[in-house]
Amino acid sequence: MIFLRTLAAELLKLRRTLAFWMILIAPGVVILLNFFMFHERSAYYIKQNRPLWDALQKNSFVFWGILMLPLYLTLQTALLSALEHSEDRWRNLLAMPVPRWALYWAKLAIPCAMLLCSSAIMSFGTLLNGVVLRILKPELQFPAPLPWAAAWHDTWVASVTALLLLSVQHWVSLRFSSFAASASFGICATITGAILINSQKYGPWWPWCLPAQLMSAKPEAVAHALWYSAIGALVVAVLGTIEFWRREIRA
Amino acid sequence: MHDPVIETASLSRRFGDKLVVDDLSLTVPAGSVYGFLGPNGAGKTTTIRMLLGLLKPSGGNIHLFGRPSRDITLLSRIGALVEAPSLYPHLTGEENLRHACILKNVLKKDIARVLAIVGLENDGRRLVKTYSLGMKQRLGLAQALLGGPELVILDEPTNGLDPAGIQEMRHLLRDMPVTHGITVFLSSHLLGEVEQIASLIGIIAAGRCQFQGTPDELRARRKGWLRIGVDRPHIAVQMLSQQGFEATHDPAGHLTLPAADPSAAASINRLLVERGFAVHAISHEQPTLEEMFLHITQSL
Structure with missing residues (x-):
C-alpha cells in the first residue's frame, strides 16, 4: 500500500517532463531511421533475399540494443534523479512519512515501466514500419501475417536484458547529484559495451552489452542474458536500497 | 506546562x-x-x-x-x-x-x-x-x-x-x-x-x-548600568571608588557604573552633589535583547 502511494506520487511528478516524452521520442527516432533505411535502400534488401520481417526487426533492435537503449536509460535515470537533486529536494522528500525503501523502489519502478513502454513502442512501431513500407514500397513484398509473436518476444527480452544496466544506472544517478557525472558514467559504459559486444569473454558479462544479446542466434546466450540481468538487477537494487536507507542528507 | x-x-x-x-x-x-x-x-x-x-x-x-x-x-x-x-x-x-x-x-x-x-x-x-x-x-x-x-x-x-x-x-x-x-x-x-x-x-x-x-x-537576565553626566569625571571616579562603587568614565565626561541597580541612582546622585560635583544627567540603561543575543553568541 505504502509502495503504491509512493509510486503514485512519483508518477505525478512526471507531468510536463522531458523524461515522459522520451518514452516516445527514443524508440521513435530508431523507428524513423529504420523506415528511411528500408525506404531508400529497398533494392539492397530485395537483393539480399532474407526474410524481410526478420531483417527489419533485427535492424531496429541492433541499433536499439547496442546504442539507443543504454543511452536512453542513462538519460532517463539522470533526468528523473535530477528532479530531487535540483535545489536539494531530498531534504523535504525524505522528511515525509514514507520509508526510504519505498521511495527507492518507486523511483526504480518508473524507469522500468518506461523501459517496457519504449521497448513495446519499438517492437510494434517496427511492425507498423513494415505495414507502411508494404504500401509505399510494394516491391519489398512484406509477407502477410504480421509477426506478432516476435514483436512480443522482442519487447520483453529487450526489457529484461536491460534491467541490470538500468538498476546500476538508477543507483548511480541517485548517488551522485551531478547530472554530468551520471550521464558521463552511462555514456562511457555504453561505449565500452559497443567495444565489448563481440567479445565472447567479456561481452556476456558487461551489463551494457546484454540488450544486444536479443540478436543472438543462440538461445542459451539469450537465456544467460535474461537470467544474469534479472538476478543482477535485483542484487544491485537491494544493495542500492541499503545504501539509500543509510544515506544522510547533509546541508 | x-x-x-x-x-x-x-x-x-x-x-x-x-x-x-x-x-x-x-x-x-x-x-x-x-x-x-x-x-x-x-x-x-x-x-x-x-x-x-x-x-x-x-x-x-x-x-x-x-x-x-x-x-x-x-x-x-x-x-x-x-x-x-x-x-x-x-x-x-x-x-x-x-x-x-x-x-x-x-x-x-x-x-x-x-x-x-x-x-x-x-x-x-x-x-x-x-x-x-x-x-x-x-x-x-x-x-x-x-x-x-x-x-x-x-x-x-x-x-x-x-x-x-x-x-x-x-x-x-x-x-x-x-x-x-x-x-x-x-x-x-x-x-x-x-x-x-x-x-x-x-x-x-x-x-x-x-x-x-x-x-x-x-x-x-539583562543587567543594566547607570550613566551619569558630571563635571570633573576623573575625580568623581576616584571618589566613588573610595565609597565602594566601581565606575569608569568616557572622554565625553560620562560616568558608567556597570550592573548597578536603578534604585542606587538616588544615593549615588546625593553622594556626588554632597561632594560638590555638578550632576547634569543621570540615566539607567539596559542592553536590548538584540545586544544580549549578540553578547551571548559572540562571547564564545
Whole structure:
C-alpha cells in the first residue's frame, strides 16, 4: 500500500517532463531511421533475399540494443534523479512519512515501466514500419501475417536484458547529484559495451552489452542474458536500497 | 506546562573532527512557538535535520511526542520546511500539494484548506516556476500544514522574504498554536523576528545551548548600568571608588557604573552633589535583547 502511494506520487511528478516524452521520442527516432533505411535502400534488401520481417526487426533492435537503449536509460535515470537533486529536494522528500525503501523502489519502478513502454513502442512501431513500407514500397513484398509473436518476444527480452544496466544506472544517478557525472558514467559504459559486444569473454558479462544479446542466434546466450540481468538487477537494487536507507542528507 | 513534543538529551553531531552540535538538550512543550536562535553556522540546521531523521546523531537522543524519533510514523504528525521550500517548478501549486498529500496519506480536499491559510487560494493552478519567492515560501508552509500536523518545524522560514512577506509569515506562525493547535519550532538567526512571535526561546552558539526559556526570562537576565553626566569625571571616579562603587568614565565626561541597580541612582546622585560635583544627567540603561543575543553568541 505504502509502495503504491509512493509510486503514485512519483508518477505525478512526471507531468510536463522531458523524461515522459522520451518514452516516445527514443524508440521513435530508431523507428524513423529504420523506415528511411528500408525506404531508400529497398533494392539492397530485395537483393539480399532474407526474410524481410526478420531483417527489419533485427535492424531496429541492433541499433536499439547496442546504442539507443543504454543511452536512453542513462538519460532517463539522470533526468528523473535530477528532479530531487535540483535545489536539494531530498531534504523535504525524505522528511515525509514514507520509508526510504519505498521511495527507492518507486523511483526504480518508473524507469522500468518506461523501459517496457519504449521497448513495446519499438517492437510494434517496427511492425507498423513494415505495414507502411508494404504500401509505399510494394516491391519489398512484406509477407502477410504480421509477426506478432516476435514483436512480443522482442519487447520483453529487450526489457529484461536491460534491467541490470538500468538498476546500476538508477543507483548511480541517485548517488551522485551531478547530472554530468551520471550521464558521463552511462555514456562511457555504453561505449565500452559497443567495444565489448563481440567479445565472447567479456561481452556476456558487461551489463551494457546484454540488450544486444536479443540478436543472438543462440538461445542459451539469450537465456544467460535474461537470467544474469534479472538476478543482477535485483542484487544491485537491494544493495542500492541499503545504501539509500543509510544515506544522510547533509546541508 | 504541556508535555514536550520535542525533547533532546545531550544531542551531539560530529562532521569529521568538527563538533557541530554539542550536548544539546532542548525541551519544546506542546502549544508553544519555540524560537531556535543562533548565528549562521551555530548548528541550527544540523539540529533540525537530526530531528527529521535526515542526519543521525553522533550521541544523545531525540524524543518526539514522547517516543524515540527513529519511528518513521512520527513524521506523519510533523510538517517541515527545511531551509528553502523544495517544490517542483514544473508542477502547479496544487499538484505540488497533491504530491505531498499522497505521501502523507492526506485527503485531497485538504489542499483548499491549506491554500486558504497561506493566502494562495487563487494561485493554486499556476505553475510554481511562475511564483515569487514569497509565494514559494508560503506554498512550502502550506505543504507543511497538510493533514493538520501537531508540530511544524521550520528552518529559517523568512529567508529571502521582503518585509511585507516577513510580516505575513509572522502573523501566520504566531496564531498557529491558538487557531490550529499546532506547536511551532522555528529556527532563525534574527532575534528581532523571533522575539515577536515566540513564547519560548532557545539560543544556540557553537553547537551548544546557551539559553532556554521565555523572552521575559531572557529580559530578566539583562543587567543594566547607570550613566551619569558630571563635571570633573576623573575625580568623581576616584571618589566613588573610595565609597565602594566601581565606575569608569568616557572622554565625553560620562560616568558608567556597570550592573548597578536603578534604585542606587538616588544615593549615588546625593553622594556626588554632597561632594560638590555638578550632576547634569543621570540615566539607567539596559542592553536590548538584540545586544544580549549578540553578547551571548559572540562571547564564545
